[in-house]
Amino acid sequence: MRPDAPFVMRAALKTLEEISAGQTDAQEVSRLRGVMSLLSIVQSEWDTCAASRVAGISRYADIVRQGSVVMAGERQEHLRRVLTSVEEAAPDLRISTLEMTLDHLRMAVIDLQAWLEDTEGPEARELLSAIWRAEYEDAKSEDRNHSFW
Amino acid sequence: MEPSTFATRAARYLRQAWDNPRIEVTDARKIIGGASRLTWSVDATWTEDNGAVQDRRLIFRLDPPSSLLESNRGTEYAMYRALYGTPGIPLPEPLLIEDGGDAFGMPFFVMQRLEGAAWPQELLTPAFAGRGESIVRQMFRVLGSISAVDYHAVGLDEVWPTPPVDDAWSFELERWEKTLHDHDLGPMPITQAVIRELRRNPPPPIAGLQIVHGDFRVGNVLFLPDGVMGVLDWELTHLGDPHEDIAWSMARNWRSGLTPEKIGGAIDPAEAISEWETTSGMRVDPVSLKWWQLFSHVKANAIWATAAHEFSTGRTSELMFGTMGWLNIGSQEKWALEDLGVAAS
Numbered sequence: 001m002r003p004d005a006p007f008v009m010r011a012a013l014k015t016l017e018e019i020s021a022g023q024t025d026a027q028e029v030s031r032l033r034g035v036m037s038l039l040s041i042v043q044s045e046w047d048t049c050a051a052s053r054v055a056g057i058s059r060y061a062d063i064v065r066q067g068s069v070v071m072a073g074e075r076q077e078h079l080r081r082v083l084t085s086v087e088e089a090a091p092d093l094r095i096s097t098l099e100m101t102l103d104h105l106r107m108a109v110i111d112l113q114a115w116l117e118d119t120e121g122p123e124a125r126e127l128l129s130a131i132w133r134a135e136y137e138d139a140k141s142e143d144r145n146h147s148f149w
Numbered sequence: 150m151e152p153s154t155f156a157t158r159a160a161r162y163l164r165q166a167w168d169n170p171r172i173e174v175t176d177a178r179k180i181i182g183g184a185s186r187l188t189w190s191v192d193a194t195w196t197e198d199n200g201a202v203q204d205r206r207l208i209f210r211l212d213p214p215s216s217l218l219e220s221n222r223g224t225e226y227a228m229y230r231a232l233y234g235t236p237g238i239p240l241p242e243p244l245l246i247e248d249g250g251d252a253f254g255m256p257f258f259v260m261q262r263l264e265g266a267a268w269p270q271e272l273l274t275p276a277f278a279g280r281g282e283s284i285v286r287q288m289f290r291v292l293g294s295i296s297a298v299d300y301h302a303v304g305l306d307e308v309w310p311t312p313p314v315d316d317a318w319s320f321e322l323e324r325w326e327k328t329l330h331d332h333d334l335g336p337m338p339i340t341q342a343v344i345r346e347l348r349r350n351p352p353p354p355i356a357g358l359q360i361v362h363g364d365f366r367v368g369n370v371l372f373l374p375d376g377v378m379g380v381l382d383w384e385l386t387h388l389g390d391p392h393e394d395i396a397w398s399m400a401r402n403w404r405s406g407l408t409p410e411k412i413g414g415a416i417d418p419a420e421a422i423s424e425w426e427t428t429s430g431m432r433v434d435p436v437s438l439k440w441w442q443l444f445s446h447v448k449a450n451a452i453w454a455t456a457a458h459e460f461s462t463g464r465t466s467e468l469m470f471g472t473m474g475w476l477n478i479g480s481q482e483k484w485a486l487e488d489l490g491v492a493a494s
Contacts, residue, residue, distance in 0.1 A: 026181060027179065027181045030181045031468065034468045034469060034472060035468065037472065037476075038468070038471075038472055038475075041475075041476070103335045103336055106335070106336035106337070106338050107336040109336075109338045110336055110338045110341050110342075113338060113341075113342055114341075114342075114345060117342075117345060117349075131338075132342075132486065132489075132491045133491070135338060135339045135342070135482075135486060135491070136483070136486045136491050136492055138338075138339070138482075139339055139479055139480075139482040139483035139485075139486055140479075140483055141479070142478065142479025142480075142482070142483075143479040143480045143483045144475075144476050144477075144479060144480065145480065146476040146477060146480060147404075147405065147406030147409075148269065148368070148402055148403050148404065148405075148406075149268075149269040149270050149367075149368075149403075149405050149406070149414075
């Protein structure tokens with residue numbers, strides 16, 4: 001089996017750990033730790049980065065789809081256009097494209113959420129709650145559980 | 150800049166500033182950490198006419214071309230000058246300020262170097278065994294003393310813009326919202342929703358404006374096993390609601406991964422509040438505190454966004470700037486939603 005990227009990064013991390021252990025300069029140690037911290041995150045997200053973004057797109061697209069039902073006029077048209085662009089981009093699984101699609105959806109969610117906050121009625125309340133839940137899932141997927149110390 | 154170059158330039162500057170051609174710089178080293186200014190530790194020494202050897206341990210704080218925080222050097226220096234010597238607020242003595250770039254290519258100020266550690270991991274070392282609780286308690290008493298200062302009496306009303314008392318919260322919210330806008334990282338629906346929530350439900354009115362350090366936390370306080378030696382990094386200081394400092398100092402960002410429920414890895418939030426109340430002479434309003442806790446997430450994300458923006462636009466190649474935005478924003482937004490009660494819904 002060919003060594004995959006996480007495997008190679010594990011070796012890189014080990015090398016950096018060895019270099020760090022031999023360092024006495026606190027500044028150099030700190031810089032090395034910064035690089036190691038980054039590498040270990042890339043290593044841990046390597047396998048899931050596309051899947052987590054696809055899941056995020058699905059979550060927010062569902063919200064925008066529901067929003068396009070409760071909204072009307074130009075707002076509704078805008079949400080529909082966003083959904084069309086999401087569908088058009090769907091076959092492209094490059095991370096950069098997935099990120100761009102997510103950003104389109106996030107932008108649409110900002111407008112939808114702000115509108116719902118000023119809208120009365122159980123339908124609006126329910127969709128607003130769904131948005132909060134989707135956002136929480138989004139935040140969890142971006143949470144790298146980084147501790148200050 | 151190489152340490153030897155910095156030492157040469159520092160010696161040249163100090164000889165001129167203190168009109169003393171005998172000054173030599175025996176050591177100059179860049180201090181790691183600190184993202185808003187470049188900080189150098191410098192040892193200067195000279196021999197008096199009577200043969201007595203004098204030495205000064207100094208800190209040079211330089212304004213780099215790219216900074217994590219848009220901060221005002223003059224304000225920070227004025228703060229040190231105004232509060233230096235105030236009982237209960239240990240500070241380094243401010244010594245010199247230079248607005249020109251002749252000495253180092255950028256403006257800077259010089260202050261006394263205090264002994265002690267600021268890096269929070271130090272609290273976990275054997276030297277601090279059994280001392281953490283007392284240090285963190287003292288930290289909050291110091292914060293209370295800062296909140297208790299009459300800013301008119303120490304001449305600080307000349308230094309800052311004074312927001313209307315009733316609008317102190319919106320002044321700060323707009324400031325950080327603008328920072329986010331100016332360092333756009335793409336759409337942030339959670340942070341935007343939190344900003345709208347904060348604006349819809351402002352904090353209770355405050356009786357008056359107080360000095361707010363702006364970045365008071367473990368990491369910006371210098372300590373020895375005996376206690377707190379100095380409060381550092383006043384770049385974000387302003388007049389406002391003291392709940393801002395309390396909320397910020399207790400934020401989850403600064404808590405140890407080992408004991409996330411404890412402030413500074415040592416005391417409960419209620420104990421920290423109690424210490425602050427002892428020296429400030431004020432009471433914490435839980436509703437205000439909650440508002441400022443939520444606000445802290447916006448402020449933190451604005452800082453992370455600034456870092457990420459500076460890095461991604463090539464204004465800095467400091468790895469720390471690149472990692473901050475990437476590592477922190479997701480956690481910050483998750484915590485914000487948890488503070489809003491969304492996680493439980």
